[in-house]
Amino acid sequence: MSPIDILAKLWPLILVASALGFGLNLAGLLAYAERKQSAIMQDRIGANRASILGFKLWGLVTMVADAIKMFTKEDFIPKGANKTLHAIAPVVSLGFALLCLAALPFGGMVEFAGRTWSLQPIESPVGLLFVLAMLGLGVHGVMMAGFASGSNYGLLGGLRGAAQMVSYEVCMAATLAGLVFIYGTLDLQQAVLWQGRHVWGICVQPLGFLLFLTAGAAETKRAPFDLPEGESEIVGYFVEYSGMKMGMFMMTDFVESIVLAGLITTLFLGGWQIPFYTPAGLIGGALMLASFVGKVLLVLFVLMQIRWTLPRFRFDQLLHLGWKNVLPLALLNFLATIWLVYARTHS
């Protein structure tokens, strides 16, 4: 076997590993971006004290210090806790969030050395369903953590998390229904190719985009929808967690944000497509990746800005927004889409 053959055999593994590496590293950088972006926005400086041999790297070293702190902190399990569930919960939470990343198309097909290399780790005709299902399964980590902590505040946070995530999952699926109907496929790669042939999804479904952004932001449990981890009243479902287990819950939020940004990029912003240019060859592959990552970073920037702009909802307002505003609008959007598509094909 030639080296190329071995590489081709190992290619899916390499892709999945790179996707996970991308997610985890970007999540760490997002923690930095969150602190710095909010600081710049609010006329502050942000983290800038930690240094290695005098190198501060504009505060990036603080993130290293944070990671070391997380890893070396005591892993405390409270007396009344269910030990098994308490230990599994963060793994479930982070694991399912990371699995979503593997189904995103980071790029199209690249012709190299007489073979076709795909830049999508898991190629599946039901990729979109897979991502939505994995995002939905993340709620089990939240519920487990809340239940296993043996603390009322943890339980309250877990209940809030369950109600919120299940509600907004329905909204997410409903907002995407119209888009799936237009693309005619659940395959994320095919959806990107459709947008390359026609127009970006945001042009055909502008309302769907706004609703998906809202529902997605609620699904990631970050402000203004951070009720499950409401720091000011109940601390939330990870109140009884410490050290790296709590770090994993924090990572989950960031990874879910990345997944959401990736989904928005793939479904609404043309995925790895570059307008008026068809990438080809190795350089084309690099450009595809750069285009995808650039769009993801842009969406993350906007999400972060929303997180630091809006105050938090009350819980009844949150459910009100989800069930009485977003869901009916999403269903109306779906019906209108069906009617328009039908009218176009039968006229």
Place this chain on the structure above:
Amino acid sequence: MISVTTVRRPARTLFVQIYFVEIFKGLMITFRHFFVNLAKHALYAVGLSKESGAVTIQFPDVPAMLGLRARTRHRLLKREDGTPRCTACMCCETICPAKCIHIVAEDSPDVRVEKRAKSFDIDLGLCVFCGYCVEACPVDAIHMDANRVELSAYSRKDMIWNMQELLGDKKKEPSS
């Protein structure tokens, strides 16, 4: 004559109720802040601007600037011949509401002055920085300057400043 002003509640119009317009307005403000501050930070970093994008004072590295009329740490003043101006009249010790000034008097070698301070201690851990001691002093011997804020110590004992330290003859050192 009391006049009554009726303040109208801001109306919850349709634009407010569908959120998106208001959210967009809010985002415009925060985005503007972000990019303006980012530009200021960048210009400051390369030395093209003297104004940083942040209002933060990085205190131990940069001196903390309070208002010019802020009352901070006390300072004892000297006469032209270098002796302390204090005549140990006890006015400041008497008026001090926090009872943080302790003066021990002794006879002055100068015949024109009856007494002088043998020791003059101020417990800055008790001081409320009201400035009454400065007001009360008949011989202008004690001042409170602005922007002398480095007072922290590791023990309560170290918060007590003696006469040499207040006069500026000796630097305040933590006791070992």
